[in-house]
Amino acid sequence: TGSMSDEIALVRRLVWDLANGVVTGNPRPSLRLGLVRYRDTRDIYVVKVTPLTFDLDAVHKELMKTRASGGGDTPEHVSLGLHKAISQKWRKDAQRMVFLIGDAKPKSYGDYYHDKEARRARALKVKVHVVGCSGLSSEGVTIFKEIARLSRGTYALLPRTSSHRGSKSDVRLRNLILGKAGLSQYASAAPPPRPAPARAVARRKVPSAPASKDPRDRGYAPTPDRVWRTSIK
Numbered sequence: 001t002g003s004m005s006d007e008i009a010l011v012r013r014l015v016w017d018l019a020n021g022v023v024t025g026n027p028r029p030s031l032r033l034g035l036v037r038y039r040d041t042r043d044i045y046v047v048k049v050t051p052l053t054f055d056l057d058a059v060h061k062e063l064m065k066t067r068a069s070g071g072g073d074t075p076e077h078v079s080l081g082l083h084k085a086i087s088q089k090w091r092k093d094a095q096r097m098v099f100l101i102g103d104a105k106p107k108s109y110g111d112y113y114h115d116k117e118a119r120r121a122r123a124l125k126v127k128v129h130v131v132g133c134s135g136l137s138s139e140g141v142t143i144f145k146e147i148a149r150l151s152r153g154t155y156a157l158l159p160r161t162s163s164h165r166g167s168k169s170d171v172r173l174r175n176l177i178l179g180k181a182g183l184s185q186y187a188s189a190a191p192p193p194r195p196a197p198a199r200a201v202a203r204r205k206v207p208s209a210p211a212s213k214d215p216r217d218r219g220y221a222p223t224p225d226r227v228w229r230t231s232i233k
Contacts, residue, residue: 016060081100083117100147131156
């Protein structure tokens with residue numbers, strides 16, 4: 001919603017930075033990515049879902065269209081957004097995880113409850129890793145940490161000093177979140193290398209083939225315009 005307008009660009013880049021870190025790993029995992037945007041009942045939409053898919057370019061397109069607007073009172077319908085994320089069609093053998101990102105505590109409408117959804121996630125073996133954004137109240141931090149604990153996930157805070165008004169992604173934060181989520185092998189201590197000079201022959205490392213035999217999992221390789229150039233050291 002509108003309260004995240006000062007950092008939505010950073011959040012978009014952080015989400016894609018996490019995805020790129022995983023998909024360019026070697027050995028490369030078989031990755032499906034989905035997106036759930038949530039607001040509140042009085043907004044143009046309450047939730048908007050992009051289902052889990054091998055087509056990461058399609059998710060990138062939807063992610064880049066995400067804008068921060070709407071809202072009104074501080075709480076948002078976090079519990080419904082979490083419910084939709086947990087309710088994806090997960091593969092039987094997948095390592096299941098949700099990254100919940102927000103700056104406001106849940107609002108209760110008597111239909112979905114954050115603690116019940118977190119326990120449901122645990123029963124479905126979905127770990128919810130929570131990222132609290134600037135402006136999140138102390139009560140909101142407590143609730144977000146509870147969601148992470150009940151689902152056996154982790155909690156991290158997006159500090160105000162990281163956003164630079166959304167101009168750059170923060171490699172330290174990306175690595176912190178990947179590490180907490182048990183994905184340390186995809187974290188990097190340094191930003192991606194700069195493009196080679198025009199006269200040189202640029203050779204980009206191609207990630208190994210994924211473990212999945214699903215033919216839909218073979219058409220994606222990050223291109224330079226899809227890989228965020230993180231520059232904060």
